[in-house]
Amino acid sequence: MLRIGGVAPFSTVDWPGKLACVAFLAGCPWRCPYCQNAALWSLEAGELTENDLFSLLEARRGLLDGVVFSGGEPLAQVEVIDAMRKAREMGFAIGLHTCGAFPERLKEALPYLDWVGLDVKAPWDAYDRVTRAASTGEKARTCLDMLLKAGVSLETRTTWHPALLSAGDIATIGRDLAARGVHNWAVQAYRSMGTTGELPDETVYPIDMPEGVGELFETFEFRRA
Numbered sequence: 126m127l128r129i130g131g132v133a134p135f136s137t138v139d140w141p142g143k144l145a146c147v148a149f150l151a152g153c154p155w156r157c158p159y160c161q162n163a164a165l166w167s168l169e170a171g172e173l174t175e176n177d178l179f180s181l182l183e184a185r186r187g188l189l190d191g192v193v194f195s196g197g198e199p200l201a202q203v204e205v206i207d208a209m210r211k212a213r214e215m216g217f218a219i220g221l222h223t224c225g226a227f228p229e230r231l232k233e234a235l236p237y238l239d240w241v242g243l244d245v246k247a248p249w250d251a252y253d254r255v256t257r258a259a260s261t262g263e264k265a266r267t268c269l270d271m272l273l274k275a276g277v278s279l280e281t282r283t284t285w286h287p288a289l290l291s292a293g294d295i296a297t298i299g300r301d302l303a304a305r306g307v308h309n310w311a312v313q314a315y316r317s318m319g320t321t322g323e324l325p326d327e328t329v330y331p332i333d334m335p336e337g338v339g340e341l342f343e344t345f346e347f348r349r350a
């Protein structure tokens with residue numbers, strides 16, 4: 126049974142250019158200190174089920190472009206693959222927000238995906254510093270390469286807190302993504318709202334971006350909110 130922490134029935138911000146319903150699934154194996162969904166870390170979290178989601182979708186057929194599976198880390202639950210298939214059969218396009226923790230499950234999801242927002246949290250060899258779990262950079266890099274190879278519409282996103290990533294780290298990430306063939310990258314300035322509050326309340330501004338890195342992308346956005 127799919128466990129869902131909440132559903133946003135209409136969102137214009139979770140899938141750029143689309144009107145989508147967003148389902149926030151329970152479970153995540155990583156522990157980023159800036160997480161805004163710590164309440165969903167446990168696989169047992171979440172009061173809603175797949176039935177609640179599909180009742181809502183049934184009522185919104187023709188009113189929405191798609192469904193975004195978000196979290197937590199939505200691929201933490203094996204049942205998400207079947208839910209994607211069913212939503213697609215109902216005529217919804219499928220979006221996925223993922224941190225890249227489950228390459229094998231992403232492979233299973235690929236046939237159903239129309240768009241992916243992939244977190245790129247750090248230079249690959251410094252990943253565990255942010256995720257506080259083991260061997261995480263390798264998994265995320267495998268997911269990125271898989272998505273690029275499959276040609277799925279993709280946005281990569283990096284959350285930047287100055288205590289976790291230096292401007293040099295941001296430059297390393299940007300150059301690596303551009304070299305791999307990523308076209309869309311967003312840097313999101315840290316926001317304390319909704320976090321566990323364990324990071325110093327500092328943030329970054331567009332002026333902190335290393336010169337020339339955003340220009341390597343077809344679309345680059347520095348997000349403050």
Ligand code: SF4
Binds near residue numbers: 154161162197
């Ligand atoms: S990967 Fe995402 S959901 Fe998991 S801890 Fe990090 S920010 Fe939170």
